[in-house]
Amino acid sequence: xxxxxxxxxxxxxxxxxxxxxxxxxxxxxxxxxxxxxxxxxxxxxxxxxxxxxxxxxxxxxxxxxxxxxxxxxxxxxxxxxxxxxxxxxxxxxxxxxxxxxxxxxxxxxxxxxxxxxxxxxxxxxxxxxxxxxxxxxxxxxxxxxxxxxxxxxxxxxxxxxxxxxxxxxxxxxxxxxxx
Amino acid sequence: xxxxxxxxxxxxxxxxxxxxxxxxxxxxxxxxxxxxxxxxxxxxxxxxxxxxxxxxxxxxxxxxxxxxxxxxxxxxxxxxxxxxxxxxxxxxxxxxxxxxxxxxxxxxxxxxxxxxxxxxxxxxxxxxxxxxxxxxxxxxxxxxxxxxxxxxxxxxxxxxxxxxxxxxxxxxxxxxxxxxxxxxxxxxxxxxxxxxxxxxxxxxxxxxxxxxxxxxxxxxxxxxxxxxxxxxxxxxxxxxxxxxxxxxxxxxxxxxxxxxxxxxxxxxxxxxxxxxxxxxxxxxxxxxxxxxxxxxxxxxxxxxxxxxxx
Numbered sequence: 001x002x003x004x005x006x007x008x009x010x011x012x013x014x015x016x017x018x019x020x021x022x023x024x025x026x027x028x029x030x031x032x033x034x035x036x037x038x039x040x041x042x043x044x045x046x047x048x049x050x051x052x053x054x055x056x057x058x059x060x061x062x063x064x065x066x067x068x069x070x071x072x073x074x075x076x077x078x079x080x081x082x083x084x085x086x087x088x089x090x091x092x093x094x095x096x097x098x099x100x101x102x103x104x105x106x107x108x109x110x111x112x113x114x115x116x117x118x119x120x121x122x123x124x125x126x127x128x129x130x131x132x133x134x135x136x137x138x139x140x141x142x143x144x145x146x147x148x149x150x151x152x153x154x155x156x157x158x159x160x161x162x163x164x165x166x167x168x169x170x171x172x173x174x175x176x177x178x179x
Numbered sequence: 180x181x182x183x184x185x186x187x188x189x190x191x192x193x194x195x196x197x198x199x200x201x202x203x204x205x206x207x208x209x210x211x212x213x214x215x216x217x218x219x220x221x222x223x224x225x226x227x228x229x230x231x232x233x234x235x236x237x238x239x240x241x242x243x244x245x246x247x248x249x250x251x252x253x254x255x256x257x258x259x260x261x262x263x264x265x266x267x268x269x270x271x272x273x274x275x276x277x278x279x280x281x282x283x284x285x286x287x288x289x290x291x292x293x294x295x296x297x298x299x300x301x302x303x304x305x306x307x308x309x310x311x312x313x314x315x316x317x318x319x320x321x322x323x324x325x326x327x328x329x330x331x332x333x334x335x336x337x338x339x340x341x342x343x344x345x346x347x348x349x350x351x352x353x354x355x356x357x358x359x360x361x362x363x364x365x366x367x368x369x370x371x372x373x374x375x376x377x378x379x380x381x382x383x384x385x386x387x388x389x390x391x392x393x394x395x396x397x398x399x400x401x402x403x404x405x406x407x408x409x410x411x412x413x414x415x416x417x418x419x420x421x422x423x424x425x426x427x428x429x430x431x432x433x434x435x436x437x438x439x440x441x442x443x444x445x446x447x448x449x450x451x452x453x454x455x456x457x458x459x460x461x462x463x464x465x466x467x468x469x470x471x472x473x474x475x476x477x478x479x480x481x482x483x484x485x486x487x488x489x
Contacts, residue, residue: 002371027313030231031246033438035360035383039315059465061199063326065206073227075314076355079220080210084203112342130214135316135383143315 012058016051019037020067024074039143041150044071048086049112050155051091054164057096078132083089085119101166105107105152113148120144186241188418221348229350232310239310254469282384295488297379301414302443306327309353318361318383322444325352333412336449341408341418341435342366343444356444359419359434367409368419368432376407379419379432386431400424404432413450 023044038165048088068083092115100108120140125135157165213220254261305324324330326349332348335354344364348355357364368389377392392398402422408415418430420434 024313025235028235028310028321029243029246029440030308030311031243033229033320034356034385035318035319036315065202069206069209069229070231071313073224074231076224076312076317076319077314078210079224080206080208084206084210087203087206088302102411132214135362139316139383154351170294173197 004114009057010160011065012164013060016047016059017063017067019047019162020071023047024071028074031151035070039139039146041170042143043154044068045086045116046147046151046154047158050092050151050158052090052093053097053108053112054099054158054166056097058164061087061091071091081126084124087123089115089119092163105155108116109148109151112151116144116147121161137177194427224351225350226357228321228348228355229325229353233323236323238311252373302448304330304448305443305445306354307443308441316362316383318358318364318381319347320356320358320441320444322354322446323352323355324446325350325354329448330354330446331449334415335406335417335448336446337417337445338436338443339445340437341420343436343438343441345413346446354446358434359436360385360438360439366405366413366419368404369407369415370398370422371405372401373402376409377404379404384431385438386433388425389422389430389432391431392484395430396433397478398422398430400430414447416446 009135048059048064048068052064065083068086069080071077072079094113096111102109120143124134124140141153148169201258209220235333259360274400287429304324306328309321309323311321312319322336323328330349332346332349336343337351338347342359344358344361345366346354346355347357359366360383361383362379362383364379364387366379367376369376369377370389371391375393376395379387380390386405389398400421400423404419404422406413406415406417406419418435420432420436423431423433425431
């Protein structure tokens, strides 16, 4: 892996895994067992997308796949499907990362919304085709909307706390190559 | 060096895409296997949960404790009021306790007079709640008891008062309880005093609806809902809750268990209901082996009844 050779990149990859694990276990904390009327945001998705658009090399497909698969297993979701969709969505965003780099934040937000809607719909569609019982549609819609509302916050925290910024045009990486 | 890298990129680009494709295919393959052969993958899930969750319990426990502490602290503000309420309630409870004791004695006497053979007492294993489902779409909790403690899939789980759910997924040290509110939960129930049977069907709301009710006119809000034991999955007679009608007129169960705070849960050991395999000696052609021996059996039943009631 040519661009993965610097210690900072490996450090940030590790940080992504650690943050994702914290988010997963934060959700597992047993506090309230009543069914909720509204679904909270999926911060794991927001974090993954925000990082994939800023520094694609920090969120390799393998770590996204394994982390989301772990979440699938722990959260009692159909294992593998959401993980596969997340990998596809992340790769799609990575492909657009270079184009979105000098666009305003609104465009990025729209791109994320599009991808997230697409994979959520794909998820429901596949589950419906295979006749897997699924959550009510309203709850999924709230889930998607809440995640998108929280996306800018996740982006801000990623930028200011963890220093995951978009590479400015003309930035060089350690090896003197344009990113 | 830069040149090296760009060459490496040319070489790595397609390879990486291929690897991502393989990863996606593996994940979709896992999903399809789960759809086709669910029990095997669910066992795998239970094993993963079993390995992961107890290991992070040390980190989750303090957070849970802190949040609960803060919540308790908030309730200090109305502690005087609460104390008074509790005292009043205690007075009422004392009267009820007296009545219950008298009824219990009377009941025991009547059962004794009628020579009723009672079910053997249910025993239970108590577990601590480790984690919840973590997803707004599913309602389940993880307990810290598992196959090591003899937990078996399908056993009923209660808190002190009412039914909470059933075991689904057992690891070595952990087991998952699907709560009654989960969309996948279906519990056969009897509604007292009318004796109608129905299914309590979880739908991700706090009060699961009652379905497959034969005659809704016989059921009133406030009736008790207990498990019926139909299908041999659950022991009969466990309290589920009370009937209530929602604004749409649909009958729902207000659960007796305190879902706001599930901390310790009892898993009821269910030895299983006995199945009668005997074809029935009177109907089937008589043979020497299946001829009943009435007298000694009668004596057995009598003595066992006395044991059971004593």
